[in-house]
Amino acid sequence: MEEIRMPISPAAKDAVAERVGPIDFLTASAERELLKVPGADREGALLGPIKVVHAFWLAGMSCDGCTVAVTGATAPSVEDLLTGRLPGVPRVVLHHPVTSVESGHAFIRNYEMAANGELNAPYVIIFEGSVPDERIAAESGGYWCAMGSETIPKPIPTTSWLDRMAPGAAAVIAIGTCATWGGIPAAYGNPTGAMSVMDYLGKEYRSALGLPVVNVPGCSPVGDNFTETVAAVLLFLNGYGPLPEFDDLGRPAWLFNQTVHQRCVRAGFYEEGTFAEHYGDPECLVEIGCWGPVVQCNITSRGAINHVGGCMNTGGICIGCTMPGFPDRFAPFYKRPPGTIVSSAAARAVGTFVRPLRRITMDFQNREPRWDHEQTVPSGWGNIPAPNALEKTVHYFYEKMQFTGSGDRAASQSGNGANGSGARPVGAGEAGERR
Numbered sequence: 001m002e003e004i005r006m007p008i009s010p011a012a013k014d015a016v017a018e019r020v021g022p023i024d025f026l027t028a029s030a031e032r033e034l035l036k037v038p039g040a041d042r043e044g045a046l047l048g049p050i051k052v053v054h055a056f057w058l059a060g061m062s063c064d065g066c067t068v069a070v071t072g073a074t075a076p077s078v079e080d081l082l083t084g085r086l087p088g089v090p091r092v093v094l095h096h097p098v099t100s101v102e103s104g105h106a107f108i109r110n111y112e113m114a115a116n117g118e119l120n121a122p123y124v125i126i127f128e129g130s131v132p133d134e135r136i137a138a139e140s141g142g143y144w145c146a147m148g149s150e151t152i153p154k155p156i157p158t159t160s161w162l163d164r165m166a167p168g169a170a171a172v173i174a175i176g177t178c179a180t181w182g183g184i185p186a187a188y189g190n191p192t193g194a195m196s197v198m199d200y201l202g203k204e205y206r207s208a209l210g211l212p213v214v215n216v217p218g219c220s221p222v223g224d225n226f227t228e229t230v231a232a233v234l235l236f237l238n239g240y241g242p243l244p245e246f247d248d249l250g251r252p253a254w255l256f257n258q259t260v261h262q263r264c265v266r267a268g269f270y271e272e273g274t275f276a277e278h279y280g281d282p283e284c285l286v287e288i289g290c291w292g293p294v295v296q297c298n299i300t301s302r303g304a305i306n307h308v309g310g311c312m313n314t315g316g317i318c319i320g321c322t323m324p325g326f327p328d329r330f331a332p333f334y335k336r337p338p339g340t341i342v343s344s345a346a347a348r349a350v351g352t353f354v355r356p357l358r359r360i361t362m363d364f365q366n367r368e369p370r371w372d373h374e375q376t377v378p379s380g381w382g383n384i385p386a387p388n389a390l391e392k393t394v395h396y397f398y399e400k401m402q403f404t405g406s407g408d409r410a411a412s413q414s415g416n417g418a419n420g421s422g423a424r425p426v427g428a429g430e431a432g433e434r435r
């Protein structure tokens with residue numbers, strides 16, 4: 001059979017091809033891995049005793065949005081993980097119902113090998129979508145979610161794969177809010193009994209390495225949050241990093257310990273008490289439904305893909321999609337959160353006082369000291385008015401406070417005219433007289 005090779009990085013063509021190897025669509029990739037150099041010597045990670053880790057993707061009640069988000073990750077990318085080019089991170093052999101090249105029995109064989117303990121390598125389970133209560137479907141002879149079949153036409157429920165594989169997994173990682181907290185399939189009125197992986201496996205569940213379920217929420221999640229967490233866990237497995245810090249709900253603490261609001265690009269508007277009235281306005285969105293002040297999510301700083309996009313970066317309100325209470329506790333999405341009655345009223349009151357003072361200071365900082373000395377602004381773009389008496393008085397006391405205990409105030413101001421601009425320097429004495 002003709003040998004087909006994976007697309008490879010032109011920069012490291014030979015090295016990548018050597019680590020990943022040829023692809024045979026008709027055999028299970030886990031079997032191909034076994035045929036390579038056995039055990040720890042198997043080609044894979046650049047550093048560390050564990051060269052290869054299998055990742056088994058299971059999909060419950062999902063829209064595949066998490067898969068789409070992860071394929072867009074850049075730091076690290078899925079390609080980085082699959083080619084094993086991150087030092088210390090084992091090469092990941094991904095078994096995914098959507099992206100794998102094998103199909104039919106060859107694909108299912110990978111999962112059977114994991115469930116039967118035949119991989120001769122560690123594996124992690126990645127669960128996307130919520131876990132349905134298959135007992136409800138079984139009452140009418142049906143099923144909710146399944147993959148593969150024991151006998152035609154008897155599909156194997158995804159929950160059966162989870163039951164069989166979770167005890168031997170190095171880690172179970174729930175990706176997306178459906179898998180982490182139940183999400184939309186578990187919302188009010190659902191007929192499936194949908195629940196999270198944590199709810200399904202229970203409080204006592206521990207992976208083969210002693211880890212409870214790791215949760216990377218978001219609907220859809222930030223792809224980088226997931227790949228970074230996987231890389232951190234694999235570094236730990238390989239002895240190259242500490243156990244990543246997780247919070248009490250199993251979220252990567254370094255990614256979810258701050259609120260959207262604390263890193264929001266619109267937080268300055270909130271602090272000054274100016275609020276959007278319509279979608280598309282540039283100000284803080286809290287009065288048109290944003291829950292950012294109470295939601296743990298890093299999309300405002302991380303962006304959606306490659307540090308670009310993200311809800312309020314692009315004009316959207318936060319509807320709390322990373323939170324266990326989503327969606328029921330954040331509905332209806334078009335109403336403002338009740339808490340804003342107090343907080344935005346307080347911000348408005350403070351802002352009414354603070355905004356004019358900041359405006360005065362901003363106007364002063366928008367002037368070269370030379371312009372005050374010469375009493376003109378040589379801009380051809382517009383007429384800049386001179387500060388009035390009130391503004392001068394405010395700024396006089398402002399500067400008094402600013403330079404108290406800081407030595408020579410005049411020296412710090414005079415630099416502007418003597419900074420090599422070629423213009424006539426303003427002396428220290430002049431600067432002192434300017435105001």
Ligand code: SF4
Nearest residue numbers: 264267284285290292
């Ligand atoms: S838009 Fe939302 S997250 Fe951003 S500052 Fe306003 S309330 Fe906070």
Ligand code: SF4
Nearest residue numbers: 297311318319321322
């Ligand atoms: S900002 Fe809110 S709605 Fe947007 S991803 Fe984060 S939690 Fe979800």
